[in-house]
Amino acid sequence: MMDTNYYWTKEDANGVVTVGLTQAGQSELGNITFVSLPKVNAKLTTHDTLLNVEADKAVSDIDSPIDGTVVEVNKAAEDNPSLLNEADQSKSWIAKIQK
Known part of the structure; x- marks a missing residue:
């Protein structure tokens, strides 16, 4: 299990939380070669x-990091897992979860 400082969360006004890896998480893992995302x-x-x-x-x-229902996953990261190593959060997010 990874430490909570290895991922970031950002909640919108509708209670949808976007989750991604922080730079600490990215450097702990190294270059990501495969990712298995949750199902919508x-x-x-x-x-x-x-x-x-x-x-x-x-x-x-x-x-x-939270209880909820997966409403969207980063499909681009399934095809290209190295996107999760990007500093740009608009590319490196993992999933969006409705609380």
């Missing part, structure tokens, strides 16, 4: 795995 409409609690990541330095399960 999946119901998650903070005990559930949000995503599974394979990277140069580690294979990690990252737990959901």
